[in-house]
Amino acid sequence: MNNRILMLCGVLLVTACGGNQKGTETAAPAVEESAPLVVYSSRAEQLIAPIFAAFTEDTGIEVQYVTDDPQPLIERLKAEGENTPASVLLTVDAGNLWFAADQGVLAGLDSQTLKAVVPSFLRDSQDRWFGLSLRARTIVYDTRVVNPSQLSDYASLADEQWQGKLCLRTSKKVYNQSLVAMLIETLGAAPTETIVEGWINNLATDVFPNDTKLIEAVADGRCAVGIVNTYYLGRLQKQGELPVGLYFPTEADGGVHVNVSGAGVVKNAANPEAAQLLLEWLVGDRGQALFANENLEFPVRSDVTPHPIVDAWGPYSASTVPLENAGIRQAEAVKLMDRAGYR
Amino acid sequence: MQARLWQLMVVAIALVMALPMIVAVAALGADSAGVWSHIVEYVLPRVTVNTLLLVVGVAVLSLLLGTIAAWLTSVFDFPGQRWFAWCLMLPLALPGYVTAFALSGVFEYSSPLAGALRFWGISLPGVSAGLASTLCLTLTLYPYVFLLARQAFLSQGRRSLEVAQSLGMRQARGMWRVALPFARPWLVAGVSLVIMETLADFGTVKVFNFDTFTTAIYSAWFGLFSLTAALQMSLCLLVLVVAALWLERRARRLRRYTGVGQKDPQHRLPLTGGRRWLATCFCGGLFVIAFLVPVGQLVVWAIDYVQLEWSARYWSYLRASVSLATFAAVFVALLSVLLGFGRRRAPGRTTDSAVQVSTLGYALPGTVLAVGFFVALSGVQDGLTAIGRALGAGDAFVVTLTGTLWVMLLAYAARFLAVGFSPVGSGFERISPRIDDTAEILGLRGVKRLRQVYLPLLTPGIATALLLVFVDVMKELPITLITRPFGWDTLSVRIFQMTTEGEWQRASIPALTIVLCGLIPVMILQRQKSNSRGATN
């Protein structure tokens, strides 16, 4: 009798494995002669696929990728440890990059090319990750009711004049967490908390689930000012003119808060040489043009011309506080926003 | 002896299904660096209240809509009754987050509809995030109640109404005082499914930015970088789940005593005058808002974006979605049959609790579940590899579990075993012990009995399990995202790619494809239901 049960279990295993093996074979061809470079990416597929296609074209190295949110990818890297198939972690936001480095899944990379091109405030102090494109999080305003001269820095949005006129995206988005983390870094925790409380006080309506809806609200006249990533405005501008202006805080006011899309080489990378090659290619001419312009971001290299829409916004000066602070202070920022009632 | 083996098997299945929870319990001891105390002080009070409000709201509204619709379509005759009987199940094919972003596309301030209405001087009332989440979840989840309530009302609705009338009650009162109590076990079972889905929901509340337990779990992990705190919160969520399951269990125990010896009269009661049109309007309105409007919005978007978005790759998304859903459905059905059989062969507290544990995963947020599996299986994998090395097999012996379909199937199973086990388990309950005695006399034991005696009797239950799990896996996102091997991008993954970048309109195309795929099993389910009803009559 026992044998029958064992047999049943065996049959189950075999049937389940049967489907399974078939799947893995077709999905991951045996890692042999020209092993593909595996990238874990939190940038959406439609943004990275054309870039990797161009990379393969230039170098002959095939790229495979898995997309997901950054934290599950980092957990996956940690769990896979030495056996990981991945060589590169590509993700948005310095906070996530810092966390990946902090968790020990990224290796330091000694590349003169990268060091020469990526300013030090846009990369890890131990060179475990590098910013590849810049995303400026700045102020948008309703051009019909706001004069740019009324605007200065992020902190000023807590002023009384914006009572009932400010729009914010949810604090659960990492972009806002980084922004507040950098405010803490530059201004200190207590003043930042006052600022955030002031913002909440000034809210015109409930916080928005994403930047696009926020910009639409500004265009509708529901809010006078808001804080968004510029490329969201760019995308909407691709579809038509909007009564929405961009304001970049000046250098005197601390500059524009920028964040990065960046990447690092995985610690137990199966293919570290190809990984380094990919990172260096991404800061090359073709890589920069594709990586930044595909998503209307600012190239990390100042000598690469951005997309015409982005170019039209004019020059801006970025805050030069090292970005890894966004990660170091992110948890602090989240707690601060929770305390201030910023949802 | 044999019973003991079956018991062992049930416990083994439960252990595997409980792996993520074991990881979570292990996290209890870990230090979350002050994150936990922050959460308790600033986050928990608010999200607990929000979650409870959401769960109560969705449960009550789903109960109301599902029961009324089921009552009308099973007991009465009115224009469109036959049609509504199946099309009110269709929202089952819509993932909650899709309904959410489609409906908000229709009704939000910047939508063309709202704009047009403003032009005529009508402004749509502002809806709070909580209310919007409640409504959207209700519209996608009420079919669970509808499905189960119809099962009850079709078999005994008219008769319970007659019982009430013989006691001098009018129809409305009869429904309230007699028909509902008779149907209560089915209603509770439906509502507990709704409650668990609501507790696990992340996509819908995220669209409206409504803070619940699940969003707090994610922000502990993504924002505060503390997976430990996230797992600890998941355990709190489990407590709520256990409560919901306990309710369901009680209900099922009652269901055993509500045997209806007599078949229901076949024909429905005609509704007269205004009431027939009221019934049509109610069912029609529900169908329009829960299905036609969101799907219509998706179609409108899809027309705009189909050129940009549609490509030959969709065939591979489709193939991945359908094969994963099929594998998972078969796997879950198989586990459900084994659990049901084990519980029958080795009844007792141990087996019972093991079965309960196996179905707990239904209410856990998918990502937490998936990561739990990943962490646990990596441990197993490392352990096995180390053993292999120690035995001198060297690097030749490297066990690969992660990144294979195995992990996916296990995680899907942990998530959806509750869905699959429900129909299969109650199928087992309906098999009379006398059939066991007969099989015993005929010398049919073990697997032979399972194959020759039980399986034919369980076919309808297994079919329901297969179809429900199929639809659920088609819609599933977080587990698919993290566990899929290379090249297994599904339709829901495609939706994720679009929505993370806020491109809701473009996401309409994969969303519509999911809905279309989901419709097929829903239709089969309906056909099977009506066939089996025809057969028993």
Added chain:
Amino acid sequence: MLIVTDIVHSFGEDNVLDGVSLSLAPGELGCLLGDSGSGKTTLLRCIAGFERPLSGKIEIDGRVQSDAQCFRAPEQREVGMVFQDFALLPNLSVESNVRLALHDRPADGQRQAVNEMLELVDLAGLADRMPHQLSGGQQQRVALARALVRRPKLLLLDEPFSSLDATLREKLGADVRALLKRLDITALFVSHDRSEAFSLADKIGVVRKGQLAQWGRSYDLYHKPVSREVAAFVGGGAWLPGTCIAIDAVETALGVMPAVLPPGVAVGSSVDVLLRPDDVVHDDEAPRKAEVVARHFRGAMFLYELRIDNGTLVESLVPSHHDHAIGELIGVRLDTQHVVVFARD
């Protein structure tokens, strides 16, 4: 009390009820006896108001409930009903189940009415039990109490004993009859079991193919059936060929028997004679011998199938201490007051 006139009802093509009429006097217990599918349950449902007949009239207590013009809803008819499976609410205790029937009565006095009724059906001690804790017979009495506590003008029972086992059935049948008689309730029930019908009912209607073949007292049904079908349905026996030799006698192979000739049967014509088992009496002294062909033990009685010397087969009910083996020859004689006779086709 209940007058049903010429009811016609159909589902689709075939008439389920085809011109049924019957009446019950106050306090009478009626039974509709028939096979499944005969239409007896549909007739009961028409009287209860769950079905609206296509034509015909139903009156209860002098009030028209259903005819071509009017149709009163079931809840307005003051009719009680006991369902085949009792239909107790599983979530309510015995007391609450009974009290449910008093939902539209003033709250004070409810408890007393319920207690009295439970007392009557002998369930006083079980008021707090849940239905699933009761035996089948107890559940049935709860259902009865629930139907009676409203003091209905007419009580309808749908196969009230079919889900109970045989020994319980007889006892409960007698109890129910005694209770209904004591409360002076007019009741109509449906059954497919003739012994149940005989032991309970004052009047029995045999329903066949949507028609009421005969409606009358139990004795009349048994001894004066109007057709072969009714005769066969209400009791067994053997058919013998015979000839009418006078207006009150027939001659058969077993001799001359007194008979009531049906109308239209002339003296001299060929007839079939029904010989009931109780018409053939075992008597060791009797000169006529019969061979035992088969025997069925019925507790107090044996039912013997016997072959009389000339080859005629008959049945006989014999007290069970007369234990005879198959093949044995036993003495029989006829004890016929008058036999049932039908014209030969």
